[in-house]
Amino acid sequence: MDRKPRVLVLTTGGTITMMRHSDGTLVPYRETGVLLSRIPELRQLAEIDLLPIANIDSSNLEPSLWPDLARAIHERMPDYDGFVVAHGTDTMSYTAAALALMIQELPKPIVLTGAQIPLDDIGTDGHCNMINSVRVAASDVAEVLVVFGTQVISGPRAKKTSVFDMQAITSMNARPVAEIGLSIKWNGHPRARSRKKPLLQPSLDPNVAMCSVYPGCRPEVIEHLAATHHGIVLEGYGAGHIPSAGMSLIPAIHAATARGVPIVVCTQCIIGSTQMELYHVGRAALDAGAIPAMDMTPEAALVKLMWILGQTKDLRNVESMMQKSFVGEIRGIS
Numbered sequence: 001m002d003r004k005p006r007v008l009v010l011t012t013g014g015t016i017t018m019m020r021h022s023d024g025t026l027v028p029y030r031e032t033g034v035l036l037s038r039i040p041e042l043r044q045l046a047e048i049d050l051l052p053i054a055n056i057d058s059s060n061l062e063p064s065l066w067p068d069l070a071r072a073i074h075e076r077m078p079d080y081d082g083f084v085v086a087h088g089t090d091t092m093s094y095t096a097a098a099l100a101l102m103i104q105e106l107p108k109p110i111v112l113t114g115a116q117i118p119l120d121d122i123g124t125d126g127h128c129n130m131i132n133s134v135r136v137a138a139s140d141v142a143e144v145l146v147v148f149g150t151q152v153i154s155g156p157r158a159k160k161t162s163v164f165d166m167q168a169i170t171s172m173n174a175r176p177v178a179e180i181g182l183s184i185k186w187n188g189h190p191r192a193r194s195r196k197k198p199l200l201q202p203s204l205d206p207n208v209a210m211c212s213v214y215p216g217c218r219p220e221v222i223e224h225l226a227a228t229h230h231g232i233v234l235e236g237y238g239a240g241h242i243p244s245a246g247m248s249l250i251p252a253i254h255a256a257t258a259r260g261v262p263i264v265v266c267t268q269c270i271i272g273s274t275q276m277e278l279y280h281v282g283r284a285a286l287d288a289g290a291i292p293a294m295d296m297t298p299e300a301a302l303v304k305l306m307w308i309l310g311q312t313k314d315l316r317n318v319e320s321m322m323q324k325s326f327v328g329e330i331r332g333i334s
């Protein structure tokens with residue numbers, strides 16, 4: 001590329017664009033142009049345009065932001081070499097999974113990043129994260145990625161694992177796509193640019209609940225969620241285990257799926273996959289109609305169920321789409 005790469009930075013809020021309020025709390029800046037004025041080096045790396053989409057603490061994020069973001073990027077795809085989304089760390093993994101599912105056959109990279117420490121505070125990681133993100137957005141990859149600390153992470157594999165470490169977001173159940181040190185070292189071949197047209201599918205049904213099983217969990221919890229939602233992601237124990245004796249949750253799962261409400265079971269462990277045939281407590285949930293999430297993170301499973309229910313309510317279709325890996329959200333299949 002003879003010319004400087006063109007990168008669009010979309011801002012949504014989060015610590016990276018926050019300042020300290022007089023009461024000591026962190027609140028979003030009113031003017032998101034601070035990203036460029038505080039990190040002037042960005043302009044050496046690329047021609048940068050800014051597009052504010054929202055200015056929120058990402059804990060206040062609602063799923064309606066994802067189609068807005070996906071459409072804003074998709075519309076501008078021909079005009080830029082890559083995209084960076086500045087985002088709060090709290091819900092970054094949900095947004096990364098949503099963008100990965102909503103814009104497939106990507107010809108260009110979409111990078112999400114943020115910071116643990118605001119730009120105006122000593123020791124901020126915002127500079128490094130933004131600079132590395134623009135580098136990745138200007139590179140020859142074509143994937144939704146999270147760039148944070150020393151890792152470049154495939155979007156649907158990202159999880160916020162620490163409120164303390166500078167490596168707030170890590171890659172779950174898969175090596176990071178690249179490691180950041182003196183340079184950016186790719187682990188194998190990153191996803192190639194697609195020659196096809198990017199495929200936008202932004203429909204969502206946000207009426208999906210997520211809940212963990214826990215000792216003492218009563219079937220009424222599942223019954224209530226099934227009565228008020230179109231789908232449920234249930235974080236089971238271990239390899240997707242659901243209480244099946246005493247206060248068994250199995251009849252409630254059976255009743256929900258019989259009414260067409262899908263119940264997706266993932267593991268509440270942070271490493272590993274569901275393997276629901278292993279123990280009776282898993283098999284019973286499968287027999288009652290539960291859909292195993294395999295090694296999808298709960299975040300990816302939730303967003304994927306919303307995305308699928310935005311396209312179909314047919315339980316068989318939901319089940320087969322849930323078990324298909326569209327963008328690497330299930331390992332080793334796509």
Ligand code: ASP
Nearest residue numbers: 014015057058088089090
């Ligand atoms: N609460 C902030 C947010 O998610 C935390 C962060 O950005 O690190 O917006």
